[in-house]
Amino acid sequence: MTAVPGLMDAAALASAAATMPAGRFVASVGGKAAGLAELAARGLPVPATWVVPAGCPASALGELIAGVPDSVRHWAVRSSATVEDGSAHSFAGLFRTELNVPRADLIAATERVRASAGSPRVAAYCAAAGIAPGGIEVAVVLQPYCRPAAAGVWVGRSLHSGRLEWVPGDGDALVSGKVRPSAEEWGNAGPAREDAGRPPLRGSGGDVGRCCQAAQRALGQPADLEFLLADRDLTLLWTQYRPVTATPPRETPGRPSPSRSLIRGVPGSPGKARGRAIALDRSDDQAWRPGSVLVTRHTAPEWVPLMAQARALVTAEGGSLCHAAIIARELRLPCVTGVGAAALASIVTGTQVLVDGDAGAVTVLSQPPDGGTQSRHG
């Protein structure tokens, strides 16, 4: 029986990464912290980081967190779940993150992030994914917080290409779907911009897309990366790394549609969310991506695992009393039901939509110009 590791700063994290068996290391610090350690080990700059390991008893939290510097006034508190590599990606968006946490609230915020492992959504996902309840533990990553100028993600397609999406300010707006991100496709030749006329995103070290390509080369493989550009001088910092597990469907550079169209349905579950739609006929379709807006005719028990991973749900059939709406409410998932078959067919995969579960309306923000036929089976 080994003692529970204490609070780790960046140096302790790097040393643990180098000396502990890989499985034990990830089990202790979680996927996010392990990714940060890997980035730092390859010479890629990461924010100052402290880790509260998984399994740390609640009674020891206060003492542990006393070890972070008092001089840092505001903190970002993020989960780092200890699930195996293969499924880590699937937990995207299921755990709690708190930003701009005052030093005095750091312990309480850490407790809330740890407690998010017991939320109904996580329980639903675990049950559906065959992971024992309580089989997940959450390590917590603490980093000094300063609102960034921009933040985003890179999804690698190959060692030399990938898709860059970013938003001004915090990257969490990207995950929650509150803001429509800007996007660039990067290949060997450089960027193919999606917003015509806008220059590619640049930090103090040059084009961010080029930095992402360089980071992939340093890591030796295509990667899912998260980054931020520090507010003061646009210094690029890497905030997350995972080896690529699935390649996103390729979308041709898009133009906003001339007119936004509004689809009326029934309010199924309250809340609003914006995101990329994935239209599916079958629940085992490999085109599904966690964090997307699930668009389907109706739902049956087999769809629950996807609902637990979805950002929002749109169905053709059903009203506010359908099974889908009941589950969506339980999962706090914005949901519009009963839009009808014709309207549903107009929301093809790749469409950016705003789902308003309070009003029972879906706004189509932009259509993929290829009509979605390529991406549907991408």
Add this chain to the structure above:
Amino acid sequence: MTGEFSVLHLLAVKGSATSASIEQATGEEAAVVDGIVRRLAADGHVRLDAVRARWLITAAGRERHAGLRDAFGAAADPDGLQSRHAGFVSLNKELKQVCREWQIRDGLPNDHADPVYDRDVIGQLRAVHAAAGPLLAGMADAEPRFAGYRERLNAAVERLAAGDARALTGVGNDSYHEVWMELHQDILLSLNLEREAGS
């Protein structure tokens, strides 16, 4: 009813299941279930999701399931099951109304802070559950598989009464709604019916 059909039917209803839950639901020994799923996998009717350790039904498996159902039936007494369908559809509406009241109160999520309100909704559930009793018994007479739903629904009511607020509409915990939805799907698949509008 053959073991092969029992397993295919369970997977058609649920989409996927672990070996352990297949054993529990079908009442078959582990070795028997293992033999069946391996045969089904060899024929391409199911596949193992190794990461999640669950068996999934494939498109070919759904075709196979429909073929067996159409040839041999999915209930010992299909007419007996069919005659309970209309009663189920009517209760289904009532149950989902109860679920919504449990989840939403005056347009806002129910925070379960008002025991009087919650007790009232639990009372409504008990009324639906009581009305479902004879219907469920009749379904179990028509096909023994349906007896399992009755036991699981009873258990969910007991858990709710004992203070487990997630036992009515929870997800991933064999809540009343979850078992009911599975029962609904089983009826539709067994009788080869389309989902009723609004359900």
